[in-house]
Amino acid sequence: MLIRVVYDEFQSAKVHDYQLDTLIMQGKILGFFRSDGYVRLGHDRVRGAGGPYQGYDRRRVLKAA
Structure with missing residues (x-):
């Protein structure tokens, strides 16, 4: 899937969804849609930008013992 992003030069482009995290971590974009x-x-x-969560995680897959 393509996501529209805004680079730090205020230019917009479309990138693949798997590239979004890398662009955010590298500080190359100002935002996205x-x-x-x-x-x-x-x-x-x-x-993924929240703080540490100590409660029950319903998405966690528990392995059988």
Whole structure:
């Protein structure tokens, strides 16, 4: 899937979804567009940017003993 991003030069482009995390970590983009609108990095919440979670994780796959 292609995602529209805004680079630090205020130019927009479309990149593959698997490239998004790398672009964010490298600081090469200012934000990106998702279904609910524009996300400004450093201002809006993004996946994986939360703090440590100590509660039950319903997505965790438990291996049988």
